[in-house]
Structures are given as structure tokens and as C-alpha cells.
Amino acid sequence: MSDEKPWPDTIRAGDCEEHEPLVRRVLAPNPSPYTFTGTQTWIVGAGSDVAIIDPGPTGSGMSIGDPPDAHGAGHVDAILRAVKGQRVAAILCTHTHRDHSPAAAPLKAATGAPIVGCAPLALADDGPRADSAFDPDYAPDRVLADGERVTGDGWTLEAVATPGHTSNHLCFSLIESKALFTGDHVMAWSTSVVSPPDGDMAAYMASLKKLYDRDDRIYYPAHGPAVAKPRQLVRGMLGHRKQRERQILRELERGTDVIPDMVKHMYKGLDPRLTGAAGRSVLAHLLDLEARGRVARADNRWRLVA
Incomplete structure (x- = not known):
């Protein structure tokens, strides 16, 4: 994207x-x-x-x-x-x-x-x-x-x-x-x-x-x-995804608990046509974090697990 x-x-x-x-x-x-x-x-x-x-x-x-x-x-x-x-x-x-x-x-x-x-x-x-x-x-x-x-x-x-x-x-x-x-x-x-x-x-x-x-x-x-330079690019992509995960965790720490607000804060200057797709990637990260016991959700609102 x-x-x-x-x-x-x-x-x-x-x-x-x-x-x-x-x-x-x-x-x-x-x-x-x-x-x-x-x-x-x-x-x-x-x-x-x-x-x-x-x-x-x-x-x-x-x-x-x-x-x-x-x-x-x-x-x-x-x-x-x-x-x-x-x-x-x-x-x-x-x-x-x-x-x-x-x-x-x-x-x-x-x-x-x-x-x-x-x-x-x-x-x-x-x-x-x-x-x-x-x-x-x-x-x-x-x-x-x-x-x-x-x-x-x-x-x-x-x-x-x-x-x-x-x-x-x-x-x-x-x-x-x-x-x-x-x-x-x-x-x-x-x-x-x-x-x-x-x-x-x-x-x-x-x-x-x-x-x-x-x-x-x-x-x-x-x-x-x-x-x-394939390995250089892949290393950067792994780092980028880990950075996105850290951004999501920081948003949750600040009390941002819904995906549209996370996208607004995380993707500055994003083409509006790509907003929905950005939300899907944020959801994918949140589901991964949920499976690892880092976050939880209720009624489409997300929070950190203490």
C-alpha cells in the first residue's frame, strides 16, 4: 500500500x-x-x-x-x-x-x-x-x-x-x-x-x-x-512492520481505542483512497497482538492487556 x-x-x-x-x-x-x-x-x-x-x-x-x-x-x-x-x-x-x-x-x-x-x-x-x-x-x-x-x-x-x-x-x-x-x-x-x-x-x-x-x-x-538488493529490502520491511506494531501500542497507551482514529494518527498525509486499506493492516496487527496476549477488545474497541 x-x-x-x-x-x-x-x-x-x-x-x-x-x-x-x-x-x-x-x-x-x-x-x-x-x-x-x-x-x-x-x-x-x-x-x-x-x-x-x-x-x-x-x-x-x-x-x-x-x-x-x-x-x-x-x-x-x-x-x-x-x-x-x-x-x-x-x-x-x-x-x-x-x-x-x-x-x-x-x-x-x-x-x-x-x-x-x-x-x-x-x-x-x-x-x-x-x-x-x-x-x-x-x-x-x-x-x-x-x-x-x-x-x-x-x-x-x-x-x-x-x-x-x-x-x-x-x-x-x-x-x-x-x-x-x-x-x-x-x-x-x-x-x-x-x-x-x-x-x-x-x-x-x-x-x-x-x-x-x-x-x-x-x-x-x-x-x-x-x-x-532483496535482503536489504526485506530487512527494512520487517523493521517497518515492527515499527507499526509499536505505533499501535503507543496509540493504545494514549487511550486511542478504535481503528479509524489510529489510522488518522499513524498515517499522516495518506491518500484518502487508501484509508480503508490502512485500517485493514492495523486490524491485522491488532489481531496478531491479541493472539499473543498483548491486547484485548470489546465492541470493536481495543485496549492493552495489563
Whole structure:
């Protein structure tokens, strides 16, 4: 979640951009305060076959409707144009928010490739995010457990379970180049929204620590720029979340006992469109603190436990 605006417009949706020999990106035309420049679909492979990671939105899954990209076509068409002449071996999804997975079905129909990756999850999302309703139609052919792999011509992708942003979130490690596709779990432009009931702050923090203990060379997130110093960023994110927790505890010490007032005091200058999402992250912290016996609540009012 970020209060930066406007988002950059230097990258055209629909263009295919190479980041390294095995990695290309196609940007979806769905920029917003929650998706930054849009959802980034990653194409892995330079030989006879490829994998597609986070195929993105389609139709009503677009955050701002269903706009054409810079070439006047939809996002699925842009992906198919980028992989023309190569076989799609697998379509992988990090999680099932509707700016990530809905295009998997039309891509499967067009290519015959199996949908693999995260488990299906269909929950009513009571958070305020315009882009974060779950995709109820997601139907994987194979669910990957932590450490399971998908292989192709010159590439190997390994699933890294990272619950927290959602309970079914996976990252994917490209073994050949030590790159990690981080979905919404780690992004350089913003912190992830952790929105209960499916989002879980304790799980999110544990997943951050899991990534910190790895030795990945670079991160390719689903939104925003690549991360060239992964462990440095993750260390900062862990510190940021701990700082937010301390802020919440200070607010409770001062007698602030409802989430809207905490958000008002903690997020100075926040884009009003992001206020609800900030409240969801505060709630996630409070639920974690409650589970640890630090705070208690009654009638949506929170207090410190003596």
C-alpha cells in the first residue's frame, strides 16, 4: 500500500520487456493506487517453451474497467503476442486476487497449457480494496506445495510458500538465475496490504523472515520495479512492520481505542483512497497482538492487556 501518486507512465501496457535472458515482462493496463503501474505478468524461458507467471486480470478483473493496452488489445492478446512461436508449458499464479489469476483461464483455452501454482481460494473479501476480491473461478490443474518444481527448456521454477498477504500465496524461484518472483508478498514501491480474515500478519512476518534467510539475487514483484538488493529490502520491511506494531501500542497507551482514529494518527498525509486499506493492516496487527496476549477488545474497541 502506497500513498505515492501519480504512478509512472513511462512503461506502456502490452509491451514485452526483457529483464534478463530468461525473464520478460508484459504490463497489464490496470494502474491504480493499489496496483501502481499495473499487474506485471512474467514470462520465463528463452527456448522452445515458456512459463507465464501471474497472467493478470481480464474483463471485470481490471482495476479501472477493461481498457485496451498501448497496442489497442487486451492483456491476454499481449501475452500471446509476446510468446508467439513458443509453447506455453505452464501458467503459474502466485495467488488468486482478481488482478492476478483471472487471465489464466483464457490463456489455458488459447494455449492448452496447465494452470499450476497456488491453491484455489474463494472468500468474500470485506476489505476496501478495489482490486483484491478473490477470483472464484480459478481452477488449477496442479497445486504446488513448498519446494515443488515445474521445469521447461532451460528453466526450473520452484514454489516458495509465503502465506500472509493471502493464505494461498506462493513465490516462485528461478533456479538458473537465482531470481524470485514475489507476487504481492514483497514489492519495492509499497508494503503489501494484509487484510483479515484471510490475510494474516503473523504468517506474513514469518514469510518475510523465510525470504530474508534465502540468498536470492533479485526479486521480480507483480507490481513495481525489480528489487536488486532483496535482503536489504526485506530487512527494512520487517523493521517497518515492527515499527507499526509499536505505533499501535503507543496509540493504545494514549487511550486511542478504535481503528479509524489510529489510522488518522499513524498515517499522516495518506491518500484518502487508501484509508480503508490502512485500517485493514492495523486490524491485522491488532489481531496478531491479541493472539499473543498483548491486547484485548470489546465492541470493536481495543485496549492493552495489563
